[in-house]
Amino acid sequence: MSGESHDSGEYHDSAVRPYVLTQGRARPTRNTIGLDTLLVVADAGKPLSPSATRQSRDLLRMCARLLSLAEAAAHLRLPLSVAGILASDLVDSGHLIARSRIPEAGRPDLTTLQEVLNGLRRLS
Amino acid sequence: MGSAGSADRYLPDTVQQAVKILVVGDFGVGKTTMIGAVSEIEPLRTEETMTQASVGVDDLAGLGSKTTTTVAMDFGRITLSPYTALYLFGTPGQRRFWDLWAGLGEGAVGALVLVDTRRIEGSFEVIDQLELRGDLPFAVAVNHFPDSADHSPQALREALDLEPGTPIVNCDARSRSSSVDALITLVEHALALQKGPS
Numbered sequence: 001m002s003g004e005s006h007d008s009g010e011y012h013d014s015a016v017r018p019y020v021l022t023q024g025r026a027r028p029t030r031n032t033i034g035l036d037t038l039l040v041v042a043d044a045g046k047p048l049s050p051s052a053t054r055q056s057r058d059l060l061r062m063c064a065r066l067l068s069l070a071e072a073a074a075h076l077r078l079p080l081s082v083a084g085i086l087a088s089d090l091v092d093s094g095h096l097i098a099r100s101r102i103p104e105a106g107r108p109d110l111t112t113l114q115e116v117l118n119g120l121r122r123l124s
Numbered sequence: 125m126g127s128a129g130s131a132d133r134y135l136p137d138t139v140q141q142a143v144k145i146l147v148v149g150d151f152g153v154g155k156t157t158m159i160g161a162v163s164e165i166e167p168l169r170t171e172e173t174m175t176q177a178s179v180g181v182d183d184l185a186g187l188g189s190k191t192t193t194t195v196a197m198d199f200g201r202i203t204l205s206p207y208t209a210l211y212l213f214g215t216p217g218q219r220r221f222w223d224l225w226a227g228l229g230e231g232a233v234g235a236l237v238l239v240d241t242r243r244i245e246g247s248f249e250v251i252d253q254l255e256l257r258g259d260l261p262f263a264v265a266v267n268h269f270p271d272s273a274d275h276s277p278q279a280l281r282e283a284l285d286l287e288p289g290t291p292i293v294n295c296d297a298r299s300r301s302s303s304v305d306a307l308i309t310l311v312e313h314a315l316a317l318q319k320g321p322s
Contacts, residue, residue, distance in 0.1 A: 065134040074168035119204025
């Protein structure tokens with residue numbers, strides 16, 4: 001497992017734990033948010049709590065229109081796990097809407113798979 | 125609408141569901157190349173953290189036996205229809221990252237395993253692990269590098285000791301159409317598995 005010098009840049013080890021940004025939490029309040037969950041602002045006019053962190057404000061602003069959690073995290077340079085926890089809070093507080101996601105541990109149903117196949121065939 | 129860049133960034137508001145495919149393989153095997161070839165957005169990089177026991181790694185004196193590893197994953201997007209978006213996540217294949225797969229694989233269509241024939245041994249473990257898990261449909265795509273020797277799919281199937289039902293295709297990860305064809309092979313396989321034996 002050692003001697004992977006060609007890997008440099010694709011991962012790094014850090015002593016700084018990301019839960020500093022999430023007030024000590026390692027898991028989101030809901031387990032339905034994944035990297036492919038689509039997020040969009042629920043009510044653009046609804047103000048955030050004055051105590052909201054910069055990261056939460058940035059995330060809400062980033063999701064002004066429809067975007068996946070992974071994209072929002074990448075644009076904001078937030079670790080996925082951190083972005084997931086913050087997004088989960090914003091869904092709980094009614095600031096963000098999470099669009100439906102494939103059920104946990106399940107596979108996409110036949111209709112969805114057929115739609116993916118048709119979509120890819122249109123590209124080829 | 126803002127600048128063209130930020131207009132392209134977002135999905136059409138009609139999109140109701142996202143699906144994902146994992147592109148699995150060792151570093152340097154062509155995951156990001158393939159994702160870049162088919163993605164409608166510039167591939168993005170996101171980071172996931174894994175906390176793992178640092179077996180075989182020097183313990184930080186007195187700081188405990190765990191390290192937090194940050195894994196970078198490149199990903200891309202294809203809006204397949206007004207209703208559905210597909211995300212492709214480049215996922216490292218080495219054993220030390222397998223814990224990541226549990227979360228990433230949830231709800232995924234399946235995994236496309238990219239293989240480099242110049243170092244095929246890097247693929248054995250990944251394929252074994254996917255066969256062992258049994259819950260994630262996968263297909264093997266052999267990425268053709270300019271200095272790759274020509275191997276027939278049948279010879280590679282034997283070399284990789286693939287189960288008879290697992291599809292294997294040749295591809296050029298730099299080519300959009302070739303990469304799309306490899307993805308089609310995977311989705312056809314996932315669909316056949318979902319339908320069950322006919």
